[in-house]
Amino acid sequence: MLEVLAVVAVVLAAAALVLAVVALRRTSRRADGSDLPQDLHGLRQEVAALRAEGADVLRHLAVVRYDAFNDVGGHLSWSLALLDDHGDGVLLSSIHGRSEARSYAKSVTGWSCEQQLSPEEDEAITLARG
Template identity: 35%
Template sequence: MQNIISLIGSLQPYIIIGLAVLVLILLIMNMVIFTSLSRLEKRYRKIMRGSNNKNLEELIVGYLDNIDDVKEQSKDMKELYNSLNLKIKDCIQKISIIRYRAFEDVGSDLSFSVALLDGKNDGVIITGIYGRDESTTYAKPIDSGMSRYELSQEEKQVLEECVNKKI
């Protein structure tokens, strides 16, 4: 026993230095742990903001419920979009107009032809012929880009322009 005490006494400065190094290492580790804990606490508070002391499970369930609601709304919006897309195909989407002089004795380009077509090239050509003594307006139906009625040169031109327009 006496030998152990004398051995410890002779190694005492080394033991004190070793313990001081060990305390210093533990102090540094403690500071690193507190820093990590502080960052973790900030992240936790950021996640839990506005939770009014709810636990994490309640918060996640609430977020998942919100996600389900948004999915349902998205599904409804897609259905509405598809419905509107089908309706829009039947609306006038292409318009072309040409003005011209129908008669030599009339001064200006007062006659016109207007083509109004939907996405399937169905629609109408409206033509107004202006003369010195009278004016006439008439319409010709268009089915798939073609007319059952004879078209004038101007009407053919306006129909071709309208059919070739990109939607």
């Protein structure tokens, strides 16, 4: 009786092993016959290309609001940094006084600017850099 059970167990184990091997072969091939690792390589290339494109997106941003003049309150003045992953982009500032507002745009390259920055503009770049 034990011998019969042992033989049945061995046969079932062998059948399970065969089914596992067949299932493994089916998962390593796609319906069109191409190998899965090549498809994964292609997907990795696509992701790398998307990351490279995404590096040029202006996604690092920060706004600093402040009072530019002592006689004007409400933090109506602001500086906005819009930068990509390389630190390239633009710095926009709007200075609000009692009777007028002025706007400025400065080019930023490599997280720095050739023009002199106010402390608030410098803070906006630092915050955008993270």
